[in-house]
Amino acid sequence: MRVRIDADLEKGTIERTELPESATWLGGRALADSILFEEVPPACHPLGPGNRLVFAPGFFAGTSMPTASRMSVAGKSPLTGGIKESNVGGMAGITLAQLGVGAVVIRGISPGPSLKLLVFRHGSAELMDAPELGGLGNYETVECLKKRFGDGAVILSTGPCGEMKMSAATIAVTDTNGRPCRHAGRGGLGGVMGSKGLKAVVMDPEGSQLRKGADPGAFAEAVKEYTKILQSSKRTAFWRENGTAALIDVSHARGSLPTRNFTSGAYDKKDRINSDRLKVLVAQRKGAMGHACMRGCIIRCSNIFNDPQGRYLTSGLEYETIAMMGSNLDIDDLDTIAQMDFRCDDYGIDTIETGATLGILTETDLFRFGDGERAIQLLDEIGKGTVLGRILGQGVTTTAKVFGIARIPAVKGQSLPAHEPRSLKGLGVTYAVSPQGADHTAGFVAEEPFSKEGHTERSRKAQINMVIADSLGLCQFTGLRDDYGLFARLIGALAGKIPSAEEVWRIGRDALWKERTFNQAAGIGPGQDRLPEFMRSEVLPPNNSAFDVEDQDLDRVFGDYP
């Protein structure tokens, strides 16, 4: 039995219900989507009382299945104006699931004056006051909460950016070391949390239990098979050894590494920020590679990055951050990037969106390429909420609007992540049409990267498979997105009712359809299914390619939809 917890911040009440039968096979993104689709008026303001914020552990979260305990955070996005699911690692998915919780729904706006906490203990959920946390960064917030609730507490929190309801604010999740360094980063869901007056969700894992499923034997057997596939994959070892930073070299080589505000796909100084460089610094300073963000992960792509004095600086110095704050800003120094990453994690602001934002700011006199010191100052302005900081904290589209900038690397209000669609045209199709806005985790397509044709079906399939992974709690690096048969056995053994392979497919298909339908009712027309104009008119070095997939092929992703 999985329960749903509704915390009404306006009334100060908690309601506890069983998940309905329709959710038998649903977790994570699919479950969150169905809740939002049914309960949130699409035209509501994302920061108003009508919006809801959902935390939903993936379907397999908290079981013995490895690398399968991610969590979905979802709501109507202040950044895109549509449904947003931001998927996060760390310890929250496991812990909630092992406390028997299938979904947490935050509704209403606290009348204040104090910030609120939602506290889960074995068999109980409670709203509490936490006036002392106002304005605190995520690191200090977590320290305070550990003093109050014990060192073992698993914590979801929002930083000052979330309290200020910024459109690029994140929700932090503590990792295996209890640090708030994993983030539901995209779409500004931290701003939604802030608008509710909720500062943190605290989970005391005491009494939590491994989920064994309705048919523990069959489940254990299927997990064994799944684990074997995962362990034998070359990729698993590759990510563990090199971290996601390995993508700096990969992207540079294929010309898809955003560089100097999306004017190049290759970075001449990439050796100063790539995985090799990272590994040297990590080893010198006794940090760690092969770090797991959540318990039970066998990929372990994360890392711990220390400063030159060997003191902890940040964890999970990841590819997207290194590219968007490094090559995209021509900041060729991992120490500066790590300081920026720490600040973003602490203030609770998306590194991808913020990197893109500083990139376009080079069109003004407020920032120039390569100025790491100024970049850090600007992040501090965001964290403090100065007038300039408040602009930047809304992300690239609002910043462009305020400064009259027309060249905007964003789709549906959300900045492009660190994969250039002009050198990855199939991914460009996903960026253009995904209900999530430009999002590299919405359906990665790497095939025939320079072909202008053939991506429609690939993108649709990749998007559906990604929804399935996000619903099951699988990390995208598991790479197991196609194996509906194995998933069906795993789901069935856990749920006590076996889906067909087609029913597994339908988990993804239906959730994606709900996201798109919600967005349309929210006013996002298909005319927004387009990449930024400049990606068609400007060719990208070094491949000198422009995005040239026909509009009709973009429209067919959903237009031909079964």
Add this chain to the structure above:
Amino acid sequence: MRVRIDADLEKGTIERTELPESATWLGGRALADSILFEEVPPACHPLGPGNRLVFAPGFFAGTSMPTASRMSVAGKSPLTGGIKESNVGGMAGITLAQLGVGAVVIRGISPGPSLKLLVFRHGSAELMDAPELGGLGNYETVECLKKRFGDGAVILSTGPCGEMKMSAATIAVTDTNGRPCRHAGRGGLGGVMGSKGLKAVVMDPEGSQLRKGADPGAFAEAVKEYTKILQSSKRTAFWRENGTAALIDVSHARGSLPTRNFTSGAYDKKDRINSDRLKVLVAQRKGAMGHACMRGCIIRCSNIFNDPQGRYLTSGLEYETIAMMGSNLDIDDLDTIAQMDFRCDDYGIDTIETGATLGILTETDLFRFGDGERAIQLLDEIGKGTVLGRILGQGVTTTAKVFGIARIPAVKGQSLPAHEPRSLKGLGVTYAVSPQGADHTAGFVAEEPFSKEGHTERSRKAQINMVIADSLGLCQFTGLRDDYGLFARLIGALAGKIPSAEEVWRIGRDALWKERTFNQAAGIGPGQDRLPEFMRSEVLPPNNSAFDVEDQDLDRVFGDYP
């Protein structure tokens, strides 16, 4: 013969063509819409090279017909993201038309470095440099240009806000006294002009000729009939005597006067800002009521407002400005409001949008109700383009976004004007569904103001009739919107080919349809055809009414479309 002038700012070229046969009956809004619909890629950025800015005198402009020489300014709006037609009085419509120009299309972006002028003289059009005008307000711009081109020059210009590409920037038009006090105010078309690098359009009226039409006798006869109707209308005399400020009392009485950030429909201090008060001050200071913004107007609703020392302060102190900067901000002093109006005109920013913006700013610590001094300071910040000023200059929706405000009096990104839809529900339907965003000149519906039903057809008809008026060049105060037969005779006598009454209707219907279709392709889905959420959840004193027209009745305005 009417010509179309294309000025390509990128190439520095001028092209002169005859208007096509399809434009035989088109002028103003309908002509501008058809140009934009055919030539502007809907997904282009409003400030990018793909957008075009159109100036199109109304069809009757420059003839002997009174109160019928208004002009349409149109382009893709940086404020709404859709097609925008902003209709303006003053002398530009007459002058362009009498120089034989049916439409001016500005395309491309000037490579700089100098700002550009487009100069019309009898039989010629020319692009010229004007580096000396950079950053100048509209008043100083006009002074400089008169020195260069003569006191008789008619001038269209954009102020510093347009140069800064602000989303609420206007385009100023000189009035009968040669002052830049008439504005194409809504939708940020000044920002589009600024993005092109065009500072002003200068028209030397020398050699311009009254347009007499293909059948001068029949035209003169029909004009006589039209004029008689207009002169005998009680409203004509009412507006002349009281100005649009008369609406303060009217709106207060029906509870539709936006007060204190749209929290009331009546204003306890309305006697300090109403028409009676205005007339007293105007008389004391030897200003003028019954002032005509354009030559040949027999309504003459404008005024000249002097300061206490009897020096000119502003002209056209109009209802919308008085309400949005007066009652809506609880500023109960016409002198302060007039100073604000002057600044808005000089900097080139929309008084409606800016009044609404300062209204929501009362939710922050940056502004409080009644603080006229601070309001003026904030306008100065906009004019100077400080960081805060740049936010405010983008209007209410962007300002709300930056400061995390969820209660936003806007539709499709554009602020509501000074008519509360909770006490004017038919107008609320127009606000909600008009392709122009919330706009009181998009189709005013005053009937059964508190009924939740019956407005669908009224709003559709009012919108079509308004497009017809905007296309013909008629001021909305002519109130002659229904008389298709008379219009058909007037159009036919001027064009040499008589339309049927249905063809007159079709001018409006087709243009409106093009606006909507363009918007959809630009990504504005029907889900944006909604009033702000708070207008359904908050009842408005003193009538204690909320907006309760059903969504389906909103959708039927275009959904049932013939």
